[in-house]
Amino acid sequence: LQKVKVLDPACGSGAFLVKVYDYLLAENMRVNEIITELQPEKYDLFTQEQYIRSLLENNIYGVDINEESVEITKLSLWLKTAVKGKKLTNLKDNIKCGNSLIDDPDIAGEKAFSWDQEFPEIMGSGGFDVVVGNPPYGAELSKNDQIHLSRKFYIGSTDTAILFIKLSYGLIKTNGFLGFIIPKAFTFSSNYKKIRSFVWDDILGIVDCRKVWKEVKLEQIIINMKKKAKSKEYLSSVLIQNSIDPLNYVGKETAKKFGFFLNGVSKREIEIGEKIYSAELRLNDIATNRRGAGLQKHVTETGDLPVIGGAEIGRFGFRGKKGRIKKDDVTKEQAYISENSVLAQNIVAHIENPIDHIKIISCVPPDKEPVILDTINQISIENDYSNYYVWCLFNSNLINWYSYRFIFAKAIRTMHFDNAITKRIPVKKLSDSEQSMFIEKAKFKLSLNKELQEKAQKTLSFLQSEYGLKKIPKKLKTFWELDFPAFQKALKLKKRSLKEKKDLMEFFDAEKAELSELKQEIDRQDAIIDEMVFDLYELDEKERRIVKNM
Numbered sequence: 001l002q003k004v005k006v007l008d009p010a011c012g013s014g015a016f017l018v019k020v021y022d023y024l025l026a027e028n029m030r031v032n033e034i035i036t037e038l039q040p041e042k043y044d045l046f047t048q049e050q051y052i053r054s055l056l057e058n059n060i061y062g063v064d065i066n067e068e069s070v071e072i073t074k075l076s077l078w079l080k081t082a083v084k085g086k087k088l089t090n091l092k093d094n095i096k097c098g099n100s101l102i103d104d105p106d107i108a109g110e111k112a113f114s115w116d117q118e119f120p121e122i123m124g125s126g127g128f129d130v131v132v133g134n135p136p137y138g139a140e141l142s143k144n145d146q147i148h149l150s151r152k153f154y155i156g157s158t159d160t161a162i163l164f165i166k167l168s169y170g171l172i173k174t175n176g177f178l179g180f181i182i183p184k185a186f187t188f189s190s191n192y193k194k195i196r197s198f199v200w201d202d203i204l205g206i207v208d209c210r211k212v213w214k215e216v217k218l219e220q221i222i223i224n225m226k227k228k229a230k231s232k233e234y235l236s237s238v239l240i241q242n243s244i245d246p247l248n249y250v251g252k253e254t255a256k257k258f259g260f261f262l263n264g265v266s267k268r269e270i271e272i273g274e275k276i277y278s279a280e281l282r283l284n285d286i287a288t289n290r291r292g293a294g295l296q297k298h299v300t301e302t303g304d305l306p307v308i309g310g311a312e313i314g315r316f317g318f319r320g321k322k323g324r325i326k327k328d329d330v331t332k333e334q335a336y337i338s339e340n341s342v343l344a345q346n347i348v349a350h351i352e353n354p355i356d357h358i359k360i361i362s363c364v365p366p367d368k369e370p371v372i373l374d375t376i377n378q379i380s381i382e383n384d385y386s387n388y389y390v391w392c393l394f395n396s397n398l399i400n401w402y403s404y405r406f407i408f409a410k411a412i413r414t415m416h417f418d419n420a421i422t423k424r425i426p427v428k429k430l431s432d433s434e435q436s437m438f439i440e441k442a443k444f445k446l447s448l449n450k451e452l453q454e455k456a457q458k459t460l461s462f463l464q465s466e467y468g469l470k471k472i473p474k475k476l477k478t479f480w481e482l483d484f485p486a487f488q489k490a491l492k493l494k495k496r497s498l499k500e501k502k503d504l505m506e507f508f509d510a511e512k513a514e515l516s517e518l519k520q521e522i523d524r525q526d527a528i529i530d531e532m533v534f535d536l537y538e539l540d541e542k543e544r545r546i547v548k549n550m
Contacts, residue, residue, distance in 0.1 A: 002028065004059055005122055008133040009100045009168055011062030014073030016132050017095075018080055024055050052081045056089040061119070061128070063100045065111060070097045101163055107148045115171060126173035134181040135164035137218070156194040161186070165195055169202075174228050184208065184219040188260035188409035190420050196260065199225055200252065205235040207244055208264045211412055219413050221263070236263045259424070264410045272543050273406045276398070279426035279537065287390065288380045289422045291346060292372030293335035299323040299373075305330065310345040310375035315395065316449040317366040322373070330371055334378065337368040340387045341380045342394065348408070348415040357550045358404045360417065362394040364446070377417045388442035389435045390427075395526070396533040399425065401547045428536050437532065445525040452518040456480070459511050467491060480515035484508055 004024070008016045056077060064070050074091045082088060098113030105112040116123045139160040141149070146158045153166045161182045168178050186192045187206065207222040222239075233249045248267050255262050257277065262270065283289075292309075299307050303324030312319050330336075337343070344362035351357055362379075364387050372378060381387045393399045407424050408415050415421075459479070460472050475482065475490040482490065487508050488501075496504070534544050 002054060002058065004130065005061065005128045006059055006130045006132065007061045007063075007128040007168075007171065009063050009131060009164060009171065010133055010135045011064045011073050011095070012066075012069050012134075014062065014069075014076040014095075016134065017060050017062050017073060018076050020060055020132065021055055021077060021080060024059055025052070028055070053089050056081060056091060056094065060094060061122075062095045063098055063113065063118075065097070065099050067097050070095055101149060101160070101167060102145065102152075104148060107144055123171075127171050127176060129173065129176050131168040131172050131176070131178045132180070133164075135161050135168075137161035137183055155198065157191060159191065162192060162195045165199065169199065169227065172227050176227050178202075178225045178227070179222065181209070181220050181222050184210075184221045184409070184411060186223065186261075187221060187263055188407075188411070200256075201231065202226055202229045203234045203252075203261065204229060204231055205237065206261055206263050207237040207239055208410070209239040217413075219411060234261070236265070238264055258406050260409060262406070262409070265405050268546060269405060272539065272546060273402060275539065275543070276402050276426050276537050277406070280429040281427040282423055283379070283390070283425040283427050284419065284423040286382045286385045286427060287422070289377055289417075289419050290334050290380075291374040291418070292376045292378060293330070293332040294374045295325060295329060295332075295335060295371065296373060298325050298329040300325070303327075303329075306370045307373065308370045308376065309373040310347060313343055313345045313361055313363055313376060315361065315363060316446060316453075317363050318370065321370065325371055335371045335373075337365050337370065337372060338378065338380045339368075340383070341365065341378050342387050342391050343372065344377045344379060344394065344417050346375050346377050346416055346418070348403075348417050350412055350415065355550050356404075356410070356412070358400055358408065358415070360394045360400055360403065362391060364388060364391050364442070377422075379422065384432075385430075386435050386439050388439040389430065392438045392442050392529050393425075393427065393533065395529070397530050397547055397550075398533045398537060398539070401550060402426070426537075430536075438529070441525060441529050441532070445522060445529070448518055448522045448525065452515055452522065455518070456515055459515075463491065467493065479508075480512045480519065482512075 006017075006020050006024070008014075008020075011017055060077070062070075062073055064073065073095050077091065077095075078088050096113075096118055097111070098118070099108040099111040100113055102108040103112050103114040122128060137160055141158055141160070149158050149163055153163055155162055155166050157163075165178075165180065165182070168180070172178055186196065202225040203223060204226055205222075205224040207224075209220040209222060211219060231252070233251050234255075235246055236248055236250050237244050237246045239245070247264065250262050250270070254270060254274070258273070265273070295307070296309075300323055304327040305325050306321040307323050307325050308318055309322045312322055342362050343365050344360060349359045349361055351359060379387075379390065381390055403421070403425065404410060407421055456477075456479075460476060463469065463476070464472060469491075473490045473492070475486070479487055479490070484505055488504070531544075534547075539547065
């Protein structure tokens with residue numbers, strides 16, 4: 001225990017090293033008590049002061065590029081260990097200033113840091129026993145730094161979080177441990193693919209911290225790995241109210257099948273995921289996915305053509321327009337809507353209520369007139385498959401459930417519906433006749449919604465004319481979901497006579513009944529299509545209940 005060498009290679013103000021000190025001191029005292037019980041003649045093997053000095057001199061090490069941070073780290077450790085009348089422990093050989101990533105003075109100048117020269121005894125004996133920390137990510141690097149680091153680490157990225165993982169792997173001895181807090185993107189993002197592959201066999205556990213630190217923009221995870229472990233599974237856990245809750249062990253062969261470290265999913269969910277994964281095709285086998293055009297700067301109130309962005313994509317069609325654009329400003333082919341396509345919002349909606357899930361918002365374009373911006377993804381389907389079939393999949397509980405867990409890795413922050421995602425969506429191979437069931441249901445559902453919208457618009461136009469409304473209040477646009485008092489309030493009517501109120505109530509009840517019936521039929525068709533998709537992927541009743549409960 002007293003020989004353990006613990007390093008934080010980007011120690012900042014020393015928060016991790018202070019915790020390491022607390023842990024090691026407690027463990028040393030605990031072991032001392034055990035030895036004292038077993039061998040009373042060795043009572044009080046060391047005094048607490050000796051333990052403190054020994055820990056600071058022989059167990060705890062840190063490096064940071066910022067000189068002030070290094071001094072703060074020293075101060076933090078001294079404040080924890082100071083004893084009145086006793087000399088402070090010299091930490092200059094343990095806590096050092098330098099660029100942990102670069103050892104070339106021509107690149108980093110006086111901050112160049114050679115681990116072999118700065119810690120010769122430790123590196124000469126194989127390296128550190130443990131590396132911990134929260135390495136910086138997304139740090140800005142000069143062009144020279146990027147070129148140098150690319151050549152030195154050869155890991156396909158100059159993201160500093162990735163570089164610190166690769167660096168630290170080289171600093172720990174065989175069978176040594178590494179524990180880092182890093183962005184959750186490590187588990188699933190294509191940017192982290194090479195480093196995932198590099199440490200794949202060494203990962204022992206992953207803790208999903210989700211949005212536990214509000215001041216941190218990106219979702220975080222804790223990784224725990226052992227060098228040369230060659231482990232066949234890892235422990236998946238989640239952090240809930242500062243307590244780590246272990247979920248289950250995940251086989252690495254299973255994770256490799258999905259292409260990333262699964263986390264936060266149960267054993268039963270993984271079994272369902274594997275069943276869906278076994279579909280013959282992936283979406284990109286039958287479709288091309290590309291964004292619209294980045295023409296935002298040309299969008300005005302006037303122009304030859306209407307323009308829509310992601311916000312204007314709804315489940316059943318377009319929700320208004322963003323503006324208009326001159327035809328001469330539209331020079332890119334991807335700005336136009338193609339035949340047999342589905343349009344999807346580029347940003348995938350994450351919804352927390354009643355529980356965490358996502359919703360792929362997409363539509364079969366009702367017309368081809370609008371120009372589409374790059375906040376829309378256009379999925380152009382090959383002739384053998386129908387865009388109505390794909391739209392049914394996008395709207396289904398099953399594909400949204402699968403995508404959230406087995407493609408997006410249960411991410412919460414910004415998620416994009418680009419090729420990296422669609423190339424992994426499992427699609428069942430169907431003949432024209434098999435697709436016809438989905439096409440028929442999709443068209444019927446769209447016709448029901450069209451009827452609902454037309455009748456709703458007729459009612460709203462009447463109300464606008466009858467009561468002199470300059471603009472239809474937002475709540476009134478789905479008035480059939482309101483009760484009569486809320487409907488009255490949304491209309492903002494002045495005091496009415498009893499007869500006028502009665503007449504209005506009768507009108508409201510009749511209109512609400514008709515539109516509610518249409519909405520219920522649309523929901524029923526949604527449920528029918530959901531069951532058709534469940535049938536397609538051969539889920540049994542228990543599996544369907546798991547998916548429906550999200």
